[in-house]
Amino acid sequence: MNRLGSPRLSQFVAILAGALLIGATLPLYANAGIVFLAGLVAIDIVIALAFNFLFATVGVLSFGQAGFILVGAYAAGVAIKFSGVSILPTLILAGVASAFVAMVIGLVALRRVSGVYFAVLTLAFASLGFVAVSKSEFLGREDGLTGITRPDLELGIAAISLTESVHFYYFVLAVCAVLIAVMWYSTSSQFGRTLKAIKQDADRSAFLGINVQGFRVAAFVLAGAVTGMAGALLGPLTQIVTPDLGYWTQSTKPILYAMLGGSGFFWGPAVGAVLFAVLSYATRTLVGMTEVITGGLLLVVVLAIPGGVLGVFQSIARLVRRRSAR
Amino acid sequence: MLFDIATIVFNALTWAMATFLVASGLTLIFGVLHILNFSHGGFLMLGAYLLFSVTQVIGDDLSFAGYLAVSVGAGIVIAAAGLIVDLVVFRRLRNVESAYVLIATYALLLLVEGLVKGIWGAGNHLVVPPEILIGAVFVGPVLLPYYSLFVIVCGVLAFIGLEWFLFHTTPGKLVQAVAIDPWMSSLLSVNVERVYSLTIVIGFALAGLAGGLLAANQGLSPQLGGISIIQAFGAIIVGGMGSIRGAFYAAILLGLIDAFGTALFPAFPGIFFYVALAGMILVRPKGLISSEFAR
Numbered sequence: 093m094n095r096l097g098s099p100r101l102s103q104f105v106a107i108l109a110g111a112l113l114i115g116a117t118l119p120l121y122a123n124a125g126i127v128f129l130a131g132l133v134a135i136d137i138v139i140a141l142a143f144n145f146l147f148a149t150v151g152v153l154s155f156g157q158a159g160f161i162l163v164g165a166y167a168a169g170v171a172i173k174f175s176g177v178s179i180l181p182t183l184i185l186a187g188v189a190s191a192f193v194a195m196v197i198g199l200v201a202l203r204r205v206s207g208v209y210f211a212v213l214t215l216a217f218a219s220l221g222f223v224a225v226s227k228s229e230f231l232g233r234e235d236g237l238t239g240i241t242r243p244d245l246e247l248g249i250a251a252i253s254l255t256e257s258v259h260f261y262y263f264v265l266a267v268c269a270v271l272i273a274v275m276w277y278s279t280s281s282q283f284g285r286t287l288k289a290i291k292q293d294a295d296r297s298a299f300l301g302i303n304v305q306g307f308r309v310a311a312f313v314l315a316g317a318v319t320g321m322a323g324a325l326l327g328p329l330t331q332i333v334t335p336d337l338g339y340w341t342q343s344t345k346p347i348l349y350a351m352l353g354g355s356g357f358f359w360g361p362a363v364g365a366v367l368f369a370v371l372s373y374a375t376r377t378l379v380g381m382t383e384v385i386t387g388g389l390l391l392v393v394v395l396a397i398p399g400g401v402l403g404v405f406q407s408i409a410r411l412v413r414r415r416s417a418r
Numbered sequence: 419m420l421f422d423i424a425t426i427v428f429n430a431l432t433w434a435m436a437t438f439l440v441a442s443g444l445t446l447i448f449g450v451l452h453i454l455n456f457s458h459g460g461f462l463m464l465g466a467y468l469l470f471s472v473t474q475v476i477g478d479d480l481s482f483a484g485y486l487a488v489s490v491g492a493g494i495v496i497a498a499a500g501l502i503v504d505l506v507v508f509r510r511l512r513n514v515e516s517a518y519v520l521i522a523t524y525a526l527l528l529l530v531e532g533l534v535k536g537i538w539g540a541g542n543h544l545v546v547p548p549e550i551l552i553g554a555v556f557v558g559p560v561l562l563p564y565y566s567l568f569v570i571v572c573g574v575l576a577f578i579g580l581e582w583f584l585f586h587t588t589p590g591k592l593v594q595a596v597a598i599d600p601w602m603s604s605l606l607s608v609n610v611e612r613v614y615s616l617t618i619v620i621g622f623a624l625a626g627l628a629g630g631l632l633a634a635n636q637g638l639s640p641q642l643g644g645i646s647i648i649q650a651f652g653a654i655i656v657g658g659m660g661s662i663r664g665a666f667y668a669a670i671l672l673g674l675i676d677a678f679g680t681a682l683f684p685a686f687p688g689i690f691f692y693v694a695l696a697g698m699i700l701v702r703p704k705g706l707i708s709s710e711f712a713r
Contacts, residue, residue, distance in 0.1 A: 153517045205703045208454050208516050212655055213699050219648060220692035227686045340648065344524055351521060383532025390525035394518050395510055 133369045134268040138322040140361030141275045142315040143346035150311045151291035156214030159221045162338030163190040164320025169237040169333040178246040190320025198309035226335035236334030240327045354400025424560045432566040434673030435573025441650040441665040443624030449660025450597040450617040456523040459647030460530030465492040465629025485548040489630025496626025504618045547634035656698045658705025
C-alpha cells in the first residue's frame, strides 16, 4: 500500500535520475523549441509537486499558488533588472520573498478559515496580487518587465555564463531537481509524517502535543517558497515577466496536473504535467480543443478514476501480480 | 461634487446588480448542496452566447419583449443543461470530499470555455441591446443610461423573486428544509434528491437568464465565464455562503467600495474589490449573514 506514501529513497533517486537523464539528453536530438518547452514543464512539475504537497500531505486546498509564482518571478525580475546580482542570490531572494508572503497569509488565514473557504481566500489573495502588479508603474503594468537577462552562475571559484539557452536549460533542470528533492524529503521525513497525521485527524494530533497550526503554516510557507523559486526561473528563461503569471488560471494548472497524474502519489503531479504538456502540444492548432480535452480529462479523472493515471497503473499492476500468483 | 458622488453610486449599483444576478444562482446551489460551482460563470457565458446566436439568425434588432423572451429561452436551455450536469456529475459526487467537487466544477468551466471557443471562436462578439434600452436620461445633472437602469431593475426583481420563492412558497420552504437538514427532511418523506435537482435547475436557469440579460452589458469573449465567476465568488463569500440576502448586500457593498476606491485612486482601478474582499474574509470569515437558512 503506497497510496499516501512516497517512494523509498532508492526508488526516488532512481526515478529522479532517470527523468534527469531524459531531460539532459533532450537537446541532443530535439529542436530548440521543444527544449524550451521542456524547461517550462520542469518548472511546472515543481510547482505542481508543491501544490500536491499541500493538498495530499497537509490536506490544504490552495487555489492561489499562482500568487507565489508571481511573487517569485517579480522578485527575481526586479533583482536581475535593477541590481545585477548573480543567479543563486536571485533565487534565494525569490524564495525568501514568497516564503514571507506565504507566512503572512498562512498566519492570518489558515487559522481562521479552512476547506473551500481557504481555497477561495487564496484565490482572492492571488487575484489581488495579479491586479496590484498589473497596475503598478514600477513593475511595468500589464506589459510586465521585459528584457530580463540570464545572470551568471557564480560558484566562488568560477563564474559560468548561462546566457546560452541550452546552458540555462541545464541550470533549470538542476534547480528543479534540487527543489523536487526538497519536496520529497519534506513528504517522507518525520515532518511529512507529522503533516499526514494532522491531515488524518487534526484533533487527535493536537492531543498528542503536535502544534497543528504551526505545522500547517510551516508547510504552507515551504510550498510557497518552493513555488516562488520555481517561478523565479521563468523570468530568465522566457526573458519576460508579465502579470499573467499570477492570473487565476495559473493556480488551477497544478491542481489539474496533480489530479491527472494521481494526487495520492508523490510523482503523480509530475506525470500529469508531462502528459498535459504532450496533449496541449498535440492539440495546439485546434481552437478550444485544449480546454475541452483538459476539462474532459479532469472530469473523467475525478468521476471515474480518482487515483489518476498512476492509480490506474497501480490497479493494473496489482491485477497482474494476483494473476501470476495464482 | 455631489453629482459626481451620485454618478459613482449609480455605477456601483449597476455593477452590484449585475454581480448579484450572477451570484444569486451560485449562492442558492451552495446553500442547499454545498457545492461551490466554478462552472456557473461558464454556463452564464453560454447563455449570453446563445442569445448572441439567436440575434445572428433573426437579426439584431430585437424588440424589448423579444430580448426578454430570448433571455428566458437561454435560461430554459441552461436549466436543461443543469439537469444533465446534475445527473452526470453532481449526483455521483454527493459523498466525495468537497475539494474534489470543486475541482470537478472547475473542469466543467474548462469544458464550457473550450466549447465556446470551438463554436464561436476566441475573438470578441458584440450584442446590440434592444432599441428602447439604448440612450440615457438626465436626472438633474446625473446621466443614467437606460441599460444600466434595466440591469438594476433586473437585479432587484431577481432578489425579490428569490426571497418570495424561498420564504413564501411550498417548494421554496422545502428547499430551505433540505438545506438545513437533509436527513430529517428525508424522514419527513421529502424527496431530497428531487429538491436537489430542483435547486440545481433553478440555479442554472438563473445563470442562463443572467447571461441573456447581461449579454449586451459587455462584449462577449471566452474569458467572460472566468471574470464573472470571480466577482460573484467575492459577493457570495462576503455575503455569507448560501445566503441570497447576504449576496445582495455584499454585492452593493463591494460595488460601492470599489467604485469609491477607484474614484479616489484612479491609478488602481479594480484593486479595491480584492482589498475589500480579503479584508472582509479576515474580519468576518463566515460572511455578513452566516447562514440564512439556519436562522
